[in-house]
Amino acid sequence: MKKLRYAGVLTAVALAVAGCGGEKVGSQPQPSAGKECGTFNLTVSPWVGYEANAAVVAYVATKDLGCKVVKKNLKEEIAWQGFATGEVDVNLENWGHEDLKKKYIETDKVAVEAGSTGVKGVIGWYVPPWMAAKYPDITDYKNLNKYAALFKTSESGGKGQLLDGDPSYVTNDEALVKNLALNYKVVQSGSETALIQAFRDAEKNKRPLLAYFYEPQWFFNEIKLVKVNLPAYKAGCDAVPAKIACDYPPYDLDKIVSKKFADSGSPAYDLVKNFQWTNEDQNAVARMIAVDKLTPDQAAEKWVKSNESKVNTWLGRS
Amino acid sequence: MAAITSDLEVEVRRPRRSVVVGVLLVVWVAAYFVLRGIDTLVLGGQETTSLHRWLTEHRDDVGQGNAFFDAIRIVVDHFVVLLQNLISQPSFDRPVPVIGWLGVVAIAAYCAWAFGNWKVAVLTAAGLGFVGLQGLWQESMDTLALTVAAVLLSLLVAIPLGIWAGLSNRAFRVATLALDLMQTLPTFVYLAPLTLFFAIGPAAATIATLIYAAPPAVRLTAHAIRSVPPESVEAARSLGSTRGQTLLKVLLPMSRSTVVVGINQTIMAALSMVTVAALIDAPGLGQTVLKALQTLDVGVAFNAGLAIVVIAIVLDRVTTAAGDRPWRTASVRRKVLLGAGAVAVLVAVWFSRTYVWAAEFPSDVNVGSRIAVVASDVTAWVQDVFGGFTYGVRDAVTIGLLNPLEGLLTGSPWWLVSAVVVALAFLLGGWRGAVPAAVCLGLLVATGVWQDSMVTLASTLLATVVVVAVGLALGVWAGRNHRVDIWIRPVLDAGQTMPPFVYLVPFLALFGTSRFTAIAAAVVFAVPVTTKIVADGIKAVPVVTVEAANSVGSSTWQVISKVQLPVARRAITLAVNQGLIYVLSMVVCGGLVGAGALGYDVVAGFAQSELYGKGLAAGLAIVLLGVMLDRITQAAARRTQNFQGVQGRGDKR
Numbered sequence: 022m023k024k025l026r027y028a029g030v031l032t033a034v035a036l037a038v039a040g041c042g043g044e045k046v047g048s049q050p051q052p053s054a055g056k057e058c059g060t061f062n063l064t065v066s067p068w069v070g071y072e073a074n075a076a077v078v079a080y081v082a083t084k085d086l087g088c089k090v091v092k093k094n095l096k097e098e099i100a101w102q103g104f105a106t107g108e109v110d111v112n113l114e115n116w117g118h119e120d121l122k123k124k125y126i127e128t129d130k131v132a133v134e135a136g137s138t139g140v141k142g143v144i145g146w147y148v149p150p151w152m153a154a155k156y157p158d159i160t161d162y163k164n165l166n167k168y169a170a171l172f173k174t175s176e177s178g179g180k181g182q183l184l185d186g187d188p189s190y191v192t193n194d195e196a197l198v199k200n201l202a203l204n205y206k207v208v209q210s211g212s213e214t215a216l217i218q219a220f221r222d223a224e225k226n227k228r229p230l231l232a233y234f235y236e237p238q239w240f241f242n243e244i245k246l247v248k249v250n251l252p253a254y255k256a257g258c259d260a261v262p263a264k265i266a267c268d269y270p271p272y273d274l275d276k277i278v279s280k281k282f283a284d285s286g287s288p289a290y291d292l293v294k295n296f297q298w299t300n301e302d303q304n305a306v307a308r309m310i311a312v313d314k315l316t317p318d319q320a321a322e323k324w325v326k327s328n329e330s331k332v333n334t335w336l337g338r339s
Numbered sequence: 340m341a342a343i344t345s346d347l348e349v350e351v352r353r354p355r356r357s358v359v360v361g362v363l364l365v366v367w368v369a370a371y372f373v374l375r376g377i378d379t380l381v382l383g384g385q386e387t388t389s390l391h392r393w394l395t396e397h398r399d400d401v402g403q404g405n406a407f408f409d410a411i412r413i414v415v416d417h418f419v420v421l422l423q424n425l426i427s428q429p430s431f432d433r434p435v436p437v438i439g440w441l442g443v444v445a446i447a448a449y450c451a452w453a454f455g456n457w458k459v460a461v462l463t464a465a466g467l468g469f470v471g472l473q474g475l476w477q478e479s480m481d482t483l484a485l486t487v488a489a490v491l492l493s494l495l496v497a498i499p500l501g502i503w504a505g506l507s508n509r510a511f512r513v514a515t516l517a518l519d520l521m522q523t524l525p526t527f528v529y530l531a532p533l534t535l536f537f538a539i540g541p542a543a544a545t546i547a548t549l550i551y552a553a554p555p556a557v558r559l560t561a562h563a564i565r566s567v568p569p570e571s572v573e574a575a576r577s578l579g580s581t582r583g584q585t586l587l588k589v590l591l592p593m594s595r596s597t598v599v600v601g602i603n604q605t606i607m608a609a610l611s612m613v614t615v616a617a618l619i620d621a622p623g624l625g626q627t628v629l630k631a632l633q634t635l636d637v638g639v640a641f642n643a644g645l646a647i648v649v650i651a652i653v654l655d656r657v658t659t660a661a662g663d664r665p666w667r668t669a670s671v672r673r674k675v676l677l678g679a680g681a682v683a684v685l686v687a688v689w690f691s692r693t694y695v696w697a698a699e700f701p702s703d704v705n706v707g708s709r710i711a712v713v714a715s716d717v718t719a720w721v722q723d724v725f726g727g728f729t730y731g732v733r734d735a736v737t738i739g740l741l742n743p744l745e746g747l748l749t750g751s752p753w754w755l756v757s758a759v760v761v762a763l764a765f766l767l768g769g770w771r772g773a774v775p776a777a778v779c780l781g782l783l784v785a786t787g788v789w790q791d792s793m794v795t796l797a798s799t800l801l802a803t804v805v806v807v808a809v810g811l812a813l814g815v816w817a818g819r820n821h822r823v824d825i826w827i828r829p830v831l832d833a834g835q836t837m838p839p840f841v842y843l844v845p846f847l848a849l850f851g852t853s854r855f856t857a858i859a860a861a862v863v864f865a866v867p868v869t870t871k872i873v874a875d876g877i878k879a880v881p882v883v884t885v886e887a888a889n890s891v892g893s894s895t896w897q898v899i900s901k902v903q904l905p906v907a908r909r910a911i912t913l914a915v916n917q918g919l920i921y922v923l924s925m926v927v928c929g930g931l932v933g934a935g936a937l938g939y940d941v942v943a944g945f946a947q948s949e950l951y952g953k954g955l956a957a958g959l960a961i962v963l964l965g966v967m968l969d970r971i972t973q974a975a976a977r978r979t980q981n982f983q984g985v986q987g988r989g990d991k992r
Binding site for chain 2: 044045067068069072093094095096097098099101102103106108109120121124174175176184187188189195208209210211212213214215216217218219221222226239262310311312
């Protein structure tokens with residue numbers, strides 16, 4: 022027992038002596054934060070495409086302008102609230118949300134638009150590629166009724182199932198089914214996770230699936246879903262929600278910043294305002310994050326190195 | 340004589356009651372075929388009632404920019420940030436937190452040893468070391484800081500409230516209602532408004548966690564105070580103790596172990612909120628889980644979920660050990676050892692402040708990525724092997740059980756369903772069941788989401804039946820067999836604290852997006868708590884009673900059904916009640932995997948501003964369903980208890 026105790030004390034002393042080696046805290050030089058740019062709060066909405074935008078803008082703002090960027094992971098709705106309470110300065114990818122624009126930009130005047138991101142959003146109905154190959158005419162909505170029996174599930178009550186996704190997105194699907202006289206029932210999956218998993222399973226096990234989806238989306242790197250053509254969108258055809266019988270409009274994804282940030286004269290505001298790229302650019306960065314598992318910062322660095330001319334135009338150094 | 344007459348009454352009344360219930364159900368089904376589709380109160384996905392629109396308009400009315408809320412926010416924010424600076428975030432112009440990993444492990448293990456015993460101290464060190472090896476040290480410390488803050492604040496509020504509810508009957512009744520509300524109202528309903536009162540940041544996340552986590556501590560404290568034998572209190576009074584003395588010297592010490600169980604449950608509840616709080620930017624492991632799920636990376640999500648489970652198990656075991664430790668002054672030997680330990684801890688803290696290796700967890704050994712790979716592989720394997728079979732099970736259950744039940748509930752006119760439910764409640768529980776049922780049904784109609792409530796009710800009933808069946812079987816097994824208990828506990832803890840988001844993905848692969856998937860997820864979440872309570876109840880049956888039954892040659896089955904289950908009746912009632920509440924608290928998660936109905940309404944209300952009011956109404960409907968089912972089962976339990984009491988007397992005679 023006594024021996025054991027001595028052994029314990031000796032080990033403790035030995036450990037203590039051994040521990041004294043090694044690098045000391047604070048011996049590395051610390052990066053200094055730039056002063057003229059200051060800090061801004063960037064909301065990060067929960068999808069990978071957004072994260073790609075945020076990664077590149079934050080990288081450029083930190084490296085080239087010396088700003089401090091505080092990323093906040095928030096649902097869209099809460100990010101809009103943040104403009105009012107002063108906790109969010111920048112939203113880098115906004116999908117429509119006309120009601121929120123009206124409230125926070127026009128009525129409360131706490132936020133302002135900062136132009137397009139250059140990325141085009143598409144919403145619509147999609148089928149897995151194996152179905153498009155096996156039933157080539159399925160991509161025309163007129164033939165959907167012919168295939169309704171294929172899409173029957175335990176949830177669809179004898180009709181074909183049209184699976185809807187994350188409730189954050191606008192959907193006219195119930196009106197569409199009714200007005201196009203389709204023998205389908207809209208089933209709410211409730212989340213993007215459920216939707217992607219359903220498509221994965223459908224392609225792998227050759228199960229039929231018709232679902233609401235959208236581009237750009239990192240998942241297209243994995244499976245190239247095929248869009249079903251609804252009656253083409255014409256301006257004004259979606260004016261009365263209950264009578265909609267046409268496809269979703271193309272979305273111009275844009276940027277929103279807080280009024281305070283826009284008036285601050287920070288160089289970061291000019292960067293955010295000038296920031297513009299393409300669906301391909303966003304997909305490339307999103308792919309590095311989602312599939313290659315790079316951290317957002319690494320992915321941004323890689324992309325920025327090979328696209329310096331674009332970055333220079335954002336920074337006004339043409 | 341009184342015994343004989345009541346006996347007769349029972350024999351005449353009992354068969355009649357089950358016959359009446361049967362007849363009632365048959366009449367309902369017959370009426371359903373006649374009245375199908377009338378007055379079903381359907382409300383489409385994007386449709387709202389005037390109540391919903393009114394709620395949407397008045398969402399921002401409460402307390403924005405209010406000095407009171409601001410004061411709370413500043414205090415809570417500072418508290419959480421202080422804890423983060425201490426253990427997780429770089430602070431005070433240093434690139435590392437005040438205390439590095441070595442210091443944290445040393446302090447935690449030392450506290451576990453001082454308040455508990457050396458076994459939990461080893462467990463603490465091993466557990467914290469493990470999350471470090473997973474490559475999640477900083478995230479875990481953020482989660483720990485937030486959890487500790489939320490739990491401490493919860494207890495600050497909950498223990499005094501619990502004592503008050505324990506001492507006063509009126510406070511008890513009010514508290515029970517408020518606690519039901521806090522536990523079943525889906526977090527999504529108040530998450531967005533909370534960020535308005537308390538701004539985006541640690542305060543809102545902490546307070547959201549507090550609302551969900553405080554109720555168990557209040558409940559169990561009140562329960563503990565009320566269970567102290569009146570003789571002890573009277574003895575203290577007769578010796579001239581004041582009220583305060585009685586409380587401090589008799590009531591609190593005697594109820595300590597139950598209060599600790601309450602603290603335990605509060606910790607578990609706080610940890611189960613980690614992922615949800617991450618939706619409003621709460622730092623920590625929840626972020627890792629959500630980020631991983633954006634790309635459906637089950638492996639990484641599981642790794643982070645596992646860290647939450649490990650933290651939960653460590654905290655649970657340490658608090659349990661602390662609760663079991665007898666109160667007495669330490670011996671000289673122990674004092675010396677404690678002193679030596681304190682010095683060692685100080686050395687460790689100094690190291691962790693001075694050297695990089697002790698400050699930042701070394702990243703060369705990373706088991707996290709390996710765990711992630713294994714978890715992904717196992718999930719893929721399960722999906723491949725069972726994929727076809729599970730769809731068959733889903734379809735069979737849905738078509739055979741769920742669809743008929745749901746059809747009956749949603750297809751009948753609302754007044755028919757209400758009449759049947761109130762009649763059933765009266766038959767099963769008398770006025771105590773019927774009156775709350777009638778009130779709740781009336782309010783359900785008023786919420787405007789009647790149809791969705793009925794869909795959710797059908798799934799909830801099915802899930803609760805499964806939960807109670809599985810929980811009883813497992814609980815009896817674990818309660819009778821110590822070894823089973825030891826092995827099953829960590830699994831139950833995992834089921835309770837593993838974020839549902841993690842296992843929803845494999846479930847989606849196995850069962851597709853459907854109501855069945857939601858039921859399966861609810862069962863996984865609710866079985867642990869039911870099992871734990873049943874097991875504790877069975878264990879509490881006096882050994883003498885069981886041995887007496889054994890000695891007269893009862894079979895195992897007889898011992899279980901005639902002795903252990905009846906004696907543990909109170910625990911079983913509580914188990915059913917908690918199983919039900921846990922199933923209901925998963926309704927929202929069900930909405931994320933295709934269950935639709937109330938869960939989807941709540942999620943949609945959180946995501947779309949114009950649907951906020953409908954989401955709130957749906958959240959309230961979940962609460963109403965919970966209160967209604969709870970009151971009916973409680974009243975029914977009280978009734979059968981009385982009957983069995985009478986019968987028992989008859990048997991003896």
